Amino acid sequence: MIEQMCGNLNTYIDECDNNYVGTSGGNEQYLKEEMCRNVVSIVNEFDNITAKELNEMKDEVIRIKGSVTSSIHKCTTLHNDLSQFHESFQKIGDNKELCLIASIKCKHIIQQALTQLGKSGKAFNVQRKSVHNVRIPSDSYSCYxxxxxxxxxxxxxxxxxxxxxxxxxxxxxxxxxxxxxxxxxxxxxxxxxxxxxxx
Known part of the structure:
Protein backbone atom coordinates (compact mmCIF):
# COMPACT_ATOMS: atom_id res chain seq x y z
CA MET A 1 0.00 0.00 0.00
CA ILE A 2 2.81 2.42 0.90
CA GLU A 3 4.67 1.55 -2.31
CA GLN A 4 1.51 2.27 -4.31
CA MET A 5 1.13 5.68 -2.63
CA CYS A 6 4.77 6.52 -3.32
CA GLY A 7 4.25 5.53 -6.94
CA ASN A 8 1.14 7.74 -7.19
CA LEU A 9 3.03 10.65 -5.65
CA ASN A 10 5.98 10.24 -8.03
CA THR A 11 3.63 9.98 -11.03
CA TYR A 12 1.88 13.15 -9.97
CA ILE A 13 5.18 15.00 -9.51
CA ASP A 14 6.29 13.88 -12.99
CA GLU A 15 3.00 15.13 -14.47
CA CYS A 16 3.45 18.46 -12.73
CA ASP A 17 6.99 18.75 -14.07
CA ASN A 18 5.75 18.02 -17.61
CA ASN A 19 2.93 20.57 -17.29
CA TYR A 20 5.28 23.16 -15.82
CA VAL A 21 7.49 23.29 -18.92
CA GLY A 22 4.89 25.07 -21.01
CA THR A 23 3.30 27.33 -18.40
CA SER A 24 3.50 30.99 -17.72
CA GLY A 25 3.94 32.66 -14.35
CA GLY A 26 0.17 32.77 -13.67
CA ASN A 27 -0.25 29.05 -13.95
CA GLU A 28 2.82 28.38 -11.84
CA GLN A 29 1.03 29.36 -8.61
CA TYR A 30 -1.99 27.24 -9.56
CA LEU A 31 0.22 24.19 -10.19
CA LYS A 32 2.00 24.63 -6.86
CA GLU A 33 -1.31 24.81 -5.02
CA GLU A 34 -2.68 21.79 -6.89
CA MET A 35 0.48 19.84 -6.11
CA CYS A 36 0.24 20.75 -2.42
CA ARG A 37 -3.42 19.65 -2.29
CA ASN A 38 -2.58 16.31 -3.89
CA VAL A 39 0.39 15.72 -1.57
CA VAL A 40 -1.76 16.55 1.49
CA SER A 41 -4.48 14.21 0.19
CA ILE A 42 -1.97 11.36 -0.23
CA VAL A 43 -0.47 11.96 3.25
CA ASN A 44 -3.97 11.99 4.82
CA GLU A 45 -4.83 8.74 3.05
CA PHE A 46 -1.60 7.22 4.36
CA ASP A 47 -2.39 8.38 7.93
CA ASN A 48 -5.89 6.89 7.78
CA ILE A 49 -4.62 3.53 6.52
CA THR A 50 -1.80 3.42 9.10
CA ALA A 51 -4.19 4.25 11.96
CA LYS A 52 -6.61 1.56 10.79
CA GLU A 53 -3.85 -1.07 10.57
CA LEU A 54 -2.53 -0.09 14.02
CA ASN A 55 -6.01 -0.40 15.54
CA GLU A 56 -6.45 -3.83 13.93
CA MET A 57 -3.08 -4.97 15.32
CA LYS A 58 -3.96 -3.60 18.77
CA ASP A 59 -7.28 -5.47 18.74
CA GLU A 60 -5.51 -8.69 17.72
CA VAL A 61 -2.94 -8.33 20.52
CA ILE A 62 -5.73 -7.74 23.07
CA ARG A 63 -7.61 -10.81 21.80
CA ILE A 64 -4.50 -13.01 21.99
CA LYS A 65 -3.59 -11.67 25.45
CA GLY A 66 -7.09 -12.49 26.70
CA SER A 67 -6.89 -15.99 25.27
CA VAL A 68 -3.47 -16.61 26.86
CA THR A 69 -4.63 -15.25 30.22
CA SER A 70 -7.69 -17.50 30.12
CA SER A 71 -5.57 -20.55 29.25
CA ILE A 72 -3.11 -19.78 32.06
CA HIS A 73 -6.00 -19.45 34.55
CA LYS A 74 -7.50 -22.79 33.42
CA CYS A 75 -4.12 -24.53 33.63
CA THR A 76 -3.42 -23.10 37.09
CA THR A 77 -6.83 -24.20 38.38
CA LEU A 78 -6.43 -27.69 36.94
CA HIS A 79 -2.88 -27.98 38.27
CA ASN A 80 -4.09 -27.05 41.76
CA ASP A 81 -6.89 -29.62 41.57
CA LEU A 82 -4.50 -32.36 40.48
CA SER A 83 -2.00 -31.39 43.19
CA GLN A 84 -4.74 -31.76 45.81
CA PHE A 85 -5.57 -35.22 44.46
CA HIS A 86 -1.92 -36.17 44.57
CA GLU A 87 -1.75 -35.14 48.24
CA SER A 88 -4.96 -37.06 48.93
CA PHE A 89 -3.54 -40.22 47.36
CA GLN A 90 -0.48 -39.96 49.58
CA LYS A 91 -2.68 -39.62 52.69
CA ILE A 92 -4.97 -42.51 51.70
CA GLY A 93 -2.18 -45.07 51.69
CA ASP A 94 -3.39 -48.68 51.41
CA ASN A 95 -7.14 -48.08 51.93
CA LYS A 96 -8.48 -49.64 48.71
CA GLU A 97 -12.01 -48.22 48.97
CA LEU A 98 -10.83 -44.63 49.42
CA CYS A 99 -8.22 -45.16 46.72
CA LEU A 100 -10.93 -46.28 44.25
CA ILE A 101 -13.16 -43.29 45.06
CA ALA A 102 -10.24 -40.87 44.72
CA SER A 103 -9.12 -42.41 41.41
CA ILE A 104 -12.66 -42.10 39.96
CA LYS A 105 -12.82 -38.43 41.01
CA CYS A 106 -9.33 -37.83 39.65
CA LYS A 107 -10.24 -39.47 36.34
CA HIS A 108 -13.33 -37.26 36.13
CA ILE A 109 -11.27 -34.11 36.79
CA ILE A 110 -8.69 -35.12 34.18
CA GLN A 111 -11.46 -35.65 31.60
CA GLN A 112 -12.90 -32.23 32.46
CA ALA A 113 -9.45 -30.69 32.08
CA LEU A 114 -8.96 -32.24 28.66
CA THR A 115 -12.41 -31.05 27.59
CA GLN A 116 -11.77 -27.50 28.85
CA LEU A 117 -8.33 -27.21 27.35
CA GLY A 118 -9.25 -29.04 24.16
CA LYS A 119 -6.81 -29.49 21.35
CA SER A 120 -4.77 -26.40 20.68
CA GLY A 121 -4.72 -27.02 16.94
CA LYS A 122 -1.50 -25.05 16.77
CA ALA A 123 1.85 -26.23 15.58
CA PHE A 124 4.98 -24.76 17.09
CA ASN A 125 8.04 -24.13 14.98
CA VAL A 126 11.56 -24.38 16.33
CA GLN A 127 13.02 -20.89 16.42
CA ARG A 128 16.58 -21.91 17.17
CA LYS A 129 18.66 -24.83 18.32
CA SER A 130 21.73 -24.75 20.52
CA VAL A 131 24.15 -27.35 21.81
CA HIS A 132 25.40 -27.31 25.41
CA ASN A 133 28.12 -29.39 27.03
CA VAL A 134 26.80 -31.01 30.22
CA ARG A 135 29.79 -33.26 30.81
CA ILE A 136 31.42 -32.97 34.24
CA PRO A 137 34.97 -34.10 35.15
CA SER A 138 33.76 -37.19 37.03
CA ASP A 139 31.76 -38.52 34.04
CA SER A 140 33.19 -41.82 32.80
CA TYR A 141 31.36 -41.85 29.48
CA SER A 142 30.03 -39.39 26.94
CA CYS A 143 26.71 -37.92 28.01
CA TYR A 144 23.54 -39.47 26.64
Missing amino acids: ITGICALPDGQVLVADYNNKRVKLLNQQYQVVSHWDVTAKPWDICQITPSEVAVA
Whole structure:
Protein backbone atom coordinates (compact mmCIF):
# COMPACT_ATOMS: atom_id res chain seq x y z
CA MET A 1 0.00 0.00 0.00
CA ILE A 2 2.81 2.42 0.90
CA GLU A 3 4.67 1.55 -2.31
CA GLN A 4 1.51 2.27 -4.31
CA MET A 5 1.13 5.68 -2.63
CA CYS A 6 4.77 6.52 -3.32
CA GLY A 7 4.25 5.53 -6.94
CA ASN A 8 1.14 7.74 -7.19
CA LEU A 9 3.03 10.65 -5.65
CA ASN A 10 5.98 10.24 -8.03
CA THR A 11 3.63 9.98 -11.03
CA TYR A 12 1.88 13.15 -9.97
CA ILE A 13 5.18 15.00 -9.51
CA ASP A 14 6.29 13.88 -12.99
CA GLU A 15 3.00 15.13 -14.47
CA CYS A 16 3.45 18.46 -12.73
CA ASP A 17 6.99 18.75 -14.07
CA ASN A 18 5.75 18.02 -17.61
CA ASN A 19 2.93 20.57 -17.29
CA TYR A 20 5.28 23.16 -15.82
CA VAL A 21 7.49 23.29 -18.92
CA GLY A 22 4.89 25.07 -21.01
CA THR A 23 3.30 27.33 -18.40
CA SER A 24 3.50 30.99 -17.72
CA GLY A 25 3.94 32.66 -14.35
CA GLY A 26 0.17 32.77 -13.67
CA ASN A 27 -0.25 29.05 -13.95
CA GLU A 28 2.82 28.38 -11.84
CA GLN A 29 1.03 29.36 -8.61
CA TYR A 30 -1.99 27.24 -9.56
CA LEU A 31 0.22 24.19 -10.19
CA LYS A 32 2.00 24.63 -6.86
CA GLU A 33 -1.31 24.81 -5.02
CA GLU A 34 -2.68 21.79 -6.89
CA MET A 35 0.48 19.84 -6.11
CA CYS A 36 0.24 20.75 -2.42
CA ARG A 37 -3.42 19.65 -2.29
CA ASN A 38 -2.58 16.31 -3.89
CA VAL A 39 0.39 15.72 -1.57
CA VAL A 40 -1.76 16.55 1.49
CA SER A 41 -4.48 14.21 0.19
CA ILE A 42 -1.97 11.36 -0.23
CA VAL A 43 -0.47 11.96 3.25
CA ASN A 44 -3.97 11.99 4.82
CA GLU A 45 -4.83 8.74 3.05
CA PHE A 46 -1.60 7.22 4.36
CA ASP A 47 -2.39 8.38 7.93
CA ASN A 48 -5.89 6.89 7.78
CA ILE A 49 -4.62 3.53 6.52
CA THR A 50 -1.80 3.42 9.10
CA ALA A 51 -4.19 4.25 11.96
CA LYS A 52 -6.61 1.56 10.79
CA GLU A 53 -3.85 -1.07 10.57
CA LEU A 54 -2.53 -0.09 14.02
CA ASN A 55 -6.01 -0.40 15.54
CA GLU A 56 -6.45 -3.83 13.93
CA MET A 57 -3.08 -4.97 15.32
CA LYS A 58 -3.96 -3.60 18.77
CA ASP A 59 -7.28 -5.47 18.74
CA GLU A 60 -5.51 -8.69 17.72
CA VAL A 61 -2.94 -8.33 20.52
CA ILE A 62 -5.73 -7.74 23.07
CA ARG A 63 -7.61 -10.81 21.80
CA ILE A 64 -4.50 -13.01 21.99
CA LYS A 65 -3.59 -11.67 25.45
CA GLY A 66 -7.09 -12.49 26.70
CA SER A 67 -6.89 -15.99 25.27
CA VAL A 68 -3.47 -16.61 26.86
CA THR A 69 -4.63 -15.25 30.22
CA SER A 70 -7.69 -17.50 30.12
CA SER A 71 -5.57 -20.55 29.25
CA ILE A 72 -3.11 -19.78 32.06
CA HIS A 73 -6.00 -19.45 34.55
CA LYS A 74 -7.50 -22.79 33.42
CA CYS A 75 -4.12 -24.53 33.63
CA THR A 76 -3.42 -23.10 37.09
CA THR A 77 -6.83 -24.20 38.38
CA LEU A 78 -6.43 -27.69 36.94
CA HIS A 79 -2.88 -27.98 38.27
CA ASN A 80 -4.09 -27.05 41.76
CA ASP A 81 -6.89 -29.62 41.57
CA LEU A 82 -4.50 -32.36 40.48
CA SER A 83 -2.00 -31.39 43.19
CA GLN A 84 -4.74 -31.76 45.81
CA PHE A 85 -5.57 -35.22 44.46
CA HIS A 86 -1.92 -36.17 44.57
CA GLU A 87 -1.75 -35.14 48.24
CA SER A 88 -4.96 -37.06 48.93
CA PHE A 89 -3.54 -40.22 47.36
CA GLN A 90 -0.48 -39.96 49.58
CA LYS A 91 -2.68 -39.62 52.69
CA ILE A 92 -4.97 -42.51 51.70
CA GLY A 93 -2.18 -45.07 51.69
CA ASP A 94 -3.39 -48.68 51.41
CA ASN A 95 -7.14 -48.08 51.93
CA LYS A 96 -8.48 -49.64 48.71
CA GLU A 97 -12.01 -48.22 48.97
CA LEU A 98 -10.83 -44.63 49.42
CA CYS A 99 -8.22 -45.16 46.72
CA LEU A 100 -10.93 -46.28 44.25
CA ILE A 101 -13.16 -43.29 45.06
CA ALA A 102 -10.24 -40.87 44.72
CA SER A 103 -9.12 -42.41 41.41
CA ILE A 104 -12.66 -42.10 39.96
CA LYS A 105 -12.82 -38.43 41.01
CA CYS A 106 -9.33 -37.83 39.65
CA LYS A 107 -10.24 -39.47 36.34
CA HIS A 108 -13.33 -37.26 36.13
CA ILE A 109 -11.27 -34.11 36.79
CA ILE A 110 -8.69 -35.12 34.18
CA GLN A 111 -11.46 -35.65 31.60
CA GLN A 112 -12.90 -32.23 32.46
CA ALA A 113 -9.45 -30.69 32.08
CA LEU A 114 -8.96 -32.24 28.66
CA THR A 115 -12.41 -31.05 27.59
CA GLN A 116 -11.77 -27.50 28.85
CA LEU A 117 -8.33 -27.21 27.35
CA GLY A 118 -9.25 -29.04 24.16
CA LYS A 119 -6.81 -29.49 21.35
CA SER A 120 -4.77 -26.40 20.68
CA GLY A 121 -4.72 -27.02 16.94
CA LYS A 122 -1.50 -25.05 16.77
CA ALA A 123 1.85 -26.23 15.58
CA PHE A 124 4.98 -24.76 17.09
CA ASN A 125 8.04 -24.13 14.98
CA VAL A 126 11.56 -24.38 16.33
CA GLN A 127 13.02 -20.89 16.42
CA ARG A 128 16.58 -21.91 17.17
CA LYS A 129 18.66 -24.83 18.32
CA SER A 130 21.73 -24.75 20.52
CA VAL A 131 24.15 -27.35 21.81
CA HIS A 132 25.40 -27.31 25.41
CA ASN A 133 28.12 -29.39 27.03
CA VAL A 134 26.80 -31.01 30.22
CA ARG A 135 29.79 -33.26 30.81
CA ILE A 136 31.42 -32.97 34.24
CA PRO A 137 34.97 -34.10 35.15
CA SER A 138 33.76 -37.19 37.03
CA ASP A 139 31.76 -38.52 34.04
CA SER A 140 33.19 -41.82 32.80
CA TYR A 141 31.36 -41.85 29.48
CA SER A 142 30.03 -39.39 26.94
CA CYS A 143 26.71 -37.92 28.01
CA TYR A 144 23.54 -39.47 26.64
CA ILE A 145 20.57 -37.35 27.68
CA THR A 146 17.34 -39.38 27.75
CA GLY A 147 15.12 -37.04 29.76
CA ILE A 148 14.74 -33.31 30.32
CA CYS A 149 12.58 -31.47 32.86
CA ALA A 150 12.28 -27.67 33.00
CA LEU A 151 11.72 -26.34 36.52
CA PRO A 152 9.54 -23.30 37.34
CA ASP A 153 12.60 -21.21 38.31
CA GLY A 154 14.18 -21.67 34.86
CA GLN A 155 16.65 -24.36 35.89
CA VAL A 156 16.68 -27.66 34.01
CA LEU A 157 17.14 -31.26 35.14
CA VAL A 158 18.59 -33.76 32.65
CA ALA A 159 18.81 -37.54 32.92
CA ASP A 160 22.28 -38.71 31.77
CA TYR A 161 21.78 -42.38 30.84
CA ASN A 162 25.43 -43.37 30.25
CA ASN A 163 26.79 -41.87 33.48
CA LYS A 164 23.82 -42.84 35.71
CA ARG A 165 23.28 -39.24 36.82
CA VAL A 166 20.64 -36.58 37.09
CA LYS A 167 22.22 -33.18 36.49
CA LEU A 168 20.90 -29.78 37.49
CA LEU A 169 21.60 -27.00 34.98
CA ASN A 170 21.30 -23.30 35.68
CA GLN A 171 19.58 -20.86 33.32
CA GLN A 172 22.77 -20.69 31.20
CA TYR A 173 22.66 -24.52 30.89
CA GLN A 174 25.78 -25.07 32.98
CA VAL A 175 25.90 -28.03 35.39
CA VAL A 176 25.62 -26.71 38.95
CA SER A 177 24.89 -29.98 40.73
CA HIS A 178 24.35 -33.67 40.07
CA TRP A 179 22.90 -36.75 41.73
CA ASP A 180 24.11 -40.29 41.11
CA VAL A 181 21.35 -42.87 40.61
CA THR A 182 21.62 -46.65 40.98
CA ALA A 183 20.32 -47.48 37.49
CA LYS A 184 20.52 -45.81 34.09
CA PRO A 185 17.76 -43.17 34.01
CA TRP A 186 15.38 -43.21 31.06
CA ASP A 187 13.27 -40.16 31.80
CA ILE A 188 12.47 -37.48 34.36
CA CYS A 189 9.36 -35.42 35.14
CA GLN A 190 8.13 -33.05 37.82
CA ILE A 191 5.43 -34.51 40.07
CA THR A 192 5.02 -31.76 42.68
CA PRO A 193 6.38 -28.22 42.91
CA SER A 194 9.41 -29.57 44.82
CA GLU A 195 9.72 -33.19 43.62
CA VAL A 196 10.65 -34.99 40.42
CA ALA A 197 10.32 -38.63 39.44
CA VAL A 198 13.15 -40.45 37.67
CA ALA A 199 12.40 -43.61 35.71
